[in-house]
Amino acid sequence: MGNMITVTVNGKEHSGGVEGRTLLVDYLREHLGLTGTHIGCDTSSCGACTIHMDGKAVKSCTVLAVQADGSEVTTVEGLANNGSLHPIQEGFKEEHGLQCGFCTPGMMMTATDLLKNNPNPTEDEIRHALEGNFCRCTGYHNIVKSIQYAAKKMQSPA
Amino acid sequence: MTNYIGKSVKRVEDKRFITGQGKYTDDIKLNGMMYGYFVRSPYAHAIVKSINIDRASKMPGVNKILVGADIPEAIAGVPCGWQVDFKNGDTMKEPPHPLLVRKKVRHVGDGVAFVVAETRAQAKDAADEVDVDYEILDAVTCPKKATEEGAAQVHEDAPGNLCFDWELGNPKDEVAAAMAAAAHVTELDFSNQRVVPNAIEPRSAIGHYDTAYDKYTLYTSTQNPHLIRLLMCAFVLGIPEHKVRVIGPDVGGGFGSKIFHYAEEALVTWASKELGCPIKWTADRSESFLTDAHGRDHVSNAKMGFDSEGKIVALQAYTYANLGAYLSTFAPAVPTYLHGTLMQGLYTTPKINVDVKAAFTHTCAVDAYRGAGRPEATYLLERLIDLAALEMDMDPAELRFKNFIPAFDGVEQEGYTTQVALQYDSGNYDPVLKRALEMVGYEEFRKEQAAQSNGKLLGIGFSTYIEACGIAPSAVVGALGARAGLFEVAQVRVQPTGKVSVFTGAHSHGQGHETTFAQIVADRMGIGIDDVEIIHGDSDSVAFGMGTYGSRSLAVGGSAIVNSIDKVLEKGAKIAAHLLEASADDLEYAEGKWTVKGTDKSVSFGDVSLTAYVPHNYPEGLEPGLDFNAFYDPANFTYPFGAHVAIVEVDKETGEVKLKRFIAVDDVGNVINPMIVDGQIHGGLAQGIGQAMHEGTVYDETGQLINGSYMDYCMPRADDLPSFEIDRTVTPCPHNPLGVKGAGEAGCIGSTPAVVNAVIDALWKGGFKVKDVPMPMTPERVWTAMNN
Ligand code: FES
Numbered sequence: 001m002g003n004m005i006t007v008t009v010n011g012k013e014h015s016g017g018v019e020g021r022t023l024l025v026d027y028l029r030e031h032l033g034l035t036g037t038h039i040g041c042d043t044s045s046c047g048a049c050t051i052h053m054d055g056k057a058v059k060s061c062t063v064l065a066v067q068a069d070g071s072e073v074t075t076v077e078g079l080a081n082n083g084s085l086h087p088i089q090e091g092f093k094e095e096h097g098l099q100c101g102f103c104t105p106g107m108m109m110t111a112t113d114l115l116k117n118n119p120n121p122t123e124d125e126i127r128h129a130l131e132g133n134f135c136r137c138t139g140y141h142n143i144v145k146s147i148q149y150a151a152k153k154m155q156s157p158a
Numbered sequence: 159m160t161n162y163i164g165k166s167v168k169r170v171e172d173k174r175f176i177t178g179q180g181k182y183t184d185d186i187k188l189n190g191m192m193y194g195y196f197v198r199s200p201y202a203h204a205i206v207k208s209i210n211i212d213r214a215s216k217m218p219g220v221n222k223i224l225v226g227a228d229i230p231e232a233i234a235g236v237p238c239g240w241q242v243d244f245k246n247g248d249t250m251k252e253p254p255h256p257l258l259v260r261k262k263v264r265h266v267g268d269g270v271a272f273v274v275a276e277t278r279a280q281a282k283d284a285a286d287e288v289d290v291d292y293e294i295l296d297a298v299t300c301p302k303k304a305t306e307e308g309a310a311q312v313h314e315d316a317p318g319n320l321c322f323d324w325e326l327g328n329p330k331d332e333v334a335a336a337m338a339a340a341a342h343v344t345e346l347d348f349s350n351q352r353v354v355p356n357a358i359e360p361r362s363a364i365g366h367y368d369t370a371y372d373k374y375t376l377y378t379s380t381q382n383p384h385l386i387r388l389l390m391c392a393f394v395l396g397i398p399e400h401k402v403r404v405i406g407p408d409v410g411g412g413f414g415s416k417i418f419h420y421a422e423e424a425l426v427t428w429a430s431k432e433l434g435c436p437i438k439w440t441a442d443r444s445e446s447f448l449t450d451a452h453g454r455d456h457v458s459n460a461k462m463g464f465d466s467e468g469k470i471v472a473l474q475a476y477t478y479a480n481l482g483a484y485l486s487t488f489a490p491a492v493p494t495y496l497h498g499t500l501m502q503g504l505y506t507t508p509k510i511n512v513d514v515k516a517a518f519t520h521t522c523a524v525d526a527y528r529g530a531g532r533p534e535a536t537y538l539l540e541r542l543i544d545l546a547a548l549e550m551d552m553d554p555a556e557l558r559f560k561n562f563i564p565a566f567d568g569v570e571q572e573g574y575t576t577q578v579a580l581q582y583d584s585g586n587y588d589p590v591l592k593r594a595l596e597m598v599g600y601e602e603f604r605k606e607q608a609a610q611s612n613g614k615l616l617g618i619g620f621s622t623y624i625e626a627c628g629i630a631p632s633a634v635v636g637a638l639g640a641r642a643g644l645f646e647v648a649q650v651r652v653q654p655t656g657k658v659s660v661f662t663g664a665h666s667h668g669q670g671h672e673t674t675f676a677q678i679v680a681d682r683m684g685i686g687i688d689d690v691e692i693i694h695g696d697s698d699s700v701a702f703g704m705g706t707y708g709s710r711s712l713a714v715g716g717s718a719i720v721n722s723i724d725k726v727l728e729k730g731a732k733i734a735a736h737l738l739e740a741s742a743d744d745l746e747y748a749e750g751k752w753t754v755k756g757t758d759k760s761v762s763f764g765d766v767s768l769t770a771y772v773p774h775n776y777p778e779g780l781e782p783g784l785d786f787n788a789f790y791d792p793a794n795f796t797y798p799f800g801a802h803v804a805i806v807e808v809d810k811e812t813g814e815v816k817l818k819r820f821i822a823v824d825d826v827g828n829v830i831n832p833m834i835v836d837g838q839i840h841g842g843l844a845q846g847i848g849q850a851m852h853e854g855t856v857y858d859e860t861g862q863l864i865n866g867s868y869m870d871y872c873m874p875r876a877d878d879l880p881s882f883e884i885d886r887t888v889t890p891c892p893h894n895p896l897g898v899k900g901a902g903e904a905g906c907i908g909s910t911p912a913v914v915n916a917v918i919d920a921l922w923k924g925g926f927k928v929k930d931v932p933m934p935m936t937p938e939r940v941w942t943a944m945n946n
């Protein structure tokens with residue numbers, strides 16, 4: 001475990017040793033026990049592992065843990081704020097944007113990144129942004145609606 | 159009075175999933191747990207000459223490397239749960255399916271060795287160092303070629319690679335006579351290509367033997383924990399069932415692929431005792447591609463005959479069904495009783511014959527995938543009828559209206575008896591198609607299509623389908639070869655405080671049972687939905703169960719819950735009567751209390767519950783407690799149906815197909831939670847459309863799965879699909895207490911042929927009289943069809 005890294009995950013700093021080949025997703029799941037981030041493939045295709053690293057959505061199976069040294073990471077576990085759901089979480093619940101829930105964390109992390117850069121996306125823009133996230137359950141129909149829900153909610157401070 | 163049934167109640171289970179607290183098998187970590195990794199065959203067909211584990215065994219962290227020879231003879235292979243016999247009465251060929259092969263590998267991905275190490279990475283490293291010497295043999299991958307003279311043989315004891323041949327319906331000569339007299343015959347050769355279920359959660363299993371209790375626990379990504387326990391204990395490991403607990407925790411999608419009992423489950427369970435530690439195995443995606451049972455894979459020829467008015471007079475179907483290298487749990491049922499029996503469709507066809515040859519090939523096993531047999535039947539029928547309409551220059555919707563079975567409710571009018579062994583429960587087919595045409599704006603569309611002149615070809619395709627769901631009446635399936643009953647079990651346990659815990663043998667892996675079932679319980683018992691908890695997925699807490707597949711959870715599992723509630727309320731009435739000093743017959747139950755009819759004397763559900771557990775003032779001779787279970791065995795299948803319409807635009811230059819609209823009107827009987835039902839339809843549609851447009855395995859002639867990864871296998875993505883336009887009609891099921899029919903597979907069953915038909919329509923109207931474009935309809939294939 002030659003490499004010492006320090007990563008801030010969901011606002012909490014973690015330091016520890018990792019193998020050079022350890023993927024960030026494995027670090028999150030196995031070392032930190034944050035199992036909300038999922039693994040759905042071995043080709044960086046499915047997006048189930050999507051997290052935010054320094055404010056940007058990345059596929060955590062495509063990043064080595066050592067590359068995350070010194071970074072700020074947010075995972076699905078860090079989306080809610082003091083127990084109140086993030087609008088994207090609310091959107092997925094209200095619009096039935098999830099069934100088995102396996103793709104959901106990655107979907108939400110991709111979606112929040114989209115909404116940060118494009119607060120009022122069209123349906124086409126949403127579908128395009130989700131290209132790297134597979135869902136086998138929902139046919140994406142309600143995922144699109146969930147993201148639209150969140151977009152609306154985030155624009156109208158209630 | 160209903161507060162919940164029929165409403166889009168938001169899902170109870172969502173909270174844990176949206177906050178990252180779902181618990182899937184791979185999320186579970188046990189003390190002292192080791193990790194397993196498989197050495198799998200890189201060849202489709204080869205003799206294993208030797209396996210050398212010396213170097214691998216010395217790798218860091220390695221605890222044990224198991225090969226086929228390490229597994230005791232007493233441990234049997236993976237069993238098959240359904241027996242279909244040859245036409246001549248001979249038993250189907252059922253070759254052994256060992257947990258790890260000893261002498262011969264029969265498909266790429268066949269398990270050769272199992273490496274157990276302290277970490278997954280170490281197990282993987284060591285697996286790379288296991289040295290297997292193979293003698294490569296010829297392979298066969300196509301079910302039709304497999305049955306031809308000279309084809310490579312998969313199993314020594316299955317000559318000609320035939321597992322069984324099978325036939326259903328009217329005698330062939332009667333069908334042939336009707337066909338000969340037909341005014342028009344439409345004939346089509348086609349394949350229904352092999353697809354990979356691809357639940358986004360890869361399969362995973364943890365075996366844990368507890369010496370203190372002499373008991374095994376298997377955590378597994380399954381759709382049916384009890385069924386796995388039954389198969390694994392009785393047929394593979396020979397361990398008594400009470401010594402095994404199977405837990406199916408949160409499961410990330412199944413679509414059929416997680417019904418079956420897999421070798422990995424038995425292996426980790428058995429090895430956890432041998433090695434003295436819990437063992438986890440989780441598939442890589444590429445491993446999932448090679449080992450999760452696949453779906454479809456039929457090669458067919460079919461003919462449909464019509465009289466001069468357009469009435470269907472005969473149907474003859476010949477199909478070669480690919481079973482893969484080994485028989486998976488329900489494999490024999492899929493191309494037979496879940497396929498041939500659906501050939502009546504929604505039509506009055508008087509003569510039908512279905513002939514199926516099921517073949518072994520050097521490929522991954524094929525078994526039930528969302529729809530299982532019924533999509534293949536629907537594809538065959540709906541392709542033929544749309545093509546016939548083009549050939550006869552008739553309107554495809556009109557042609558269907560002409561042939562629909564007249565409405566019947568199954569109560570006043572009897573169920574409809576088909577030529578292929580089923581009796582439909584209730585049906586009213588005109589309205590679904592009428593509604594779909596209305597949503598399409600059919601007349602307008604045809605005008606627009608005729609006027610199209612921009613190098614794009616517009617097309618519309620129809621599919622009006624029926625499915626047999628709510629699987630299944632045990633006696634019926636038993637007579638057809640099932641080796642298990644297909645009832646469902648529920649237990650309704652009223653707690654002393656009046657809160658209700660419901661244990662169901664159904665298993666939710668996305669279907670939302672924790673919500674839908676709670677809606678039923680809350681309404682029937684007149685209590686709040688928050689007072690109800692639904693428990694599933696653990697063989698130690700749920701009495702028994704057959705699990706979730708075949709759109710059965712609500713129709714069968716939900717009915718079991720209703721029957722348990724009836725028992726609870728019947729006993730509750732006795733306690734209430736005692737408390738009210740009245741006769742139980744004089745009480746009525748509504749809104750959570752028993753009232754003496756015509757008075758305001760009442761006692762609440764909560765008080766009765768408490769009395770049942772604190773029986774101080776209690777009816778004489780009545781047992782304390784308020785806790786009942788019910789086993790519900792349905793009287794018949796249920797028969798949902800619907801009309802699906804696809805509108806596509808084909809680029810004349812490139813052959814690219816754009817799916818512009820998709821309209822689905824489904825009738826799934828009564829609906830408990832419309833939001834959830836809509837979601838089930840959406841997901842099914844995406845999978846059915848995916849098969850038509852994107853998905854399909856490619857095996858080369860040596861048996862390599864060329865596209866066994868998400869880089870190469872085209873999964874439907876968000877920007878491949880339109881927003882769906884869906885609606886419903888409601889024809890209740892007459893034979894279950896909820897009147898429900900099941901919605902899990904409808905979308906996937908109806909949609910595929912609609913999309914292909916739309917492309918054929920576009921080409922035909924554009925002057926290309928093309929009968930078929932093989933699925934998936936890539937631009938290249940469409941272009942080739944136009945330009946040949
Ligand atoms: S697990 Fe990272 S993209 Fe699939």
Ligand code: FES
Binds near residue numbers: 098137411
């Ligand atoms: S909800 Fe199951 S994969 Fe998306």
